[in-house]
Amino acid sequence: MLEPLARIPPAFSSTSWMNPLPPATRLLFFADRAARAAAAGAFPMPVTEEACRAHADGARACLWLGPDEYLLLAPAEPGAARVQAALTAAVGPLPHALVDISHRQVAFEIHGPLAAQILNGACALDLDPAGFPVGMCTRTALAKADVVLWRTEVHRFHVEVWRSFSPYVTALLTEIAGALPAAH
């Protein structure tokens, strides 16, 4: 039997301003402060309560989505089950929820000097580095689709989008980028 990911053709290819990112382990983690402190032994957790901030440690990252709600990103190997088991063991009996959503979303990067401008073609957030600094992440609306947006560098955004929305989002961004002559 084929792996579920292998059956789905890539919805988009690399361009001068967009990179598809490889499959990854994604977990949604609902946990209060005590459970997050306990989980820190198994996964990098932010030390502050600051809203809309990502805490990256090497290839793993913990993104704030809402109060007590976090998106955990890790490499596809060794698999979500291993990460989940380690976290469950670390958190123990403290109330929390941990859900594997690895296959629900795909990720890509928008990069280059026009990255913010391309995203702003479909996203109403203030993406100036003063208003949306490096390390800031949020769930937001990209036209009709909900995405998680994370600024990893001044000119680089990590975008998480639900798998079924990815052809729409990438086609829309391609159209927006096409209207910006310097993007080619």
Place this chain on the structure above:
Amino acid sequence: MLLISCPYCGDRPEIEFTYGGQAHLVRPADPSALDDQQWAEYLYMRTNTKGVHAERWRHARGCGRFFNALRDTTTDRFAATYKIGAARPDPAASEPTPGTAR
């Protein structure tokens, strides 16, 4: 675009929010003790305020949380937003003077 200040995320475009109806409605502790009229009052009767109105909003396409807001229903101006569970702030203290920019 109208900006709404989420108590968790800060100023965000209005398209990220959904309206949640009048705020500070308290469900009766023992609904079975009420008569039909009292239950209907709780379920359906709302104030329909002209002026400053306390109402629920949800940052549906952001952090996903409900919060409360004071909004002037005639000008659409938000006087304050505050977390669920917090007391209703005094609109006079936080409302901008009419005619001045936000």
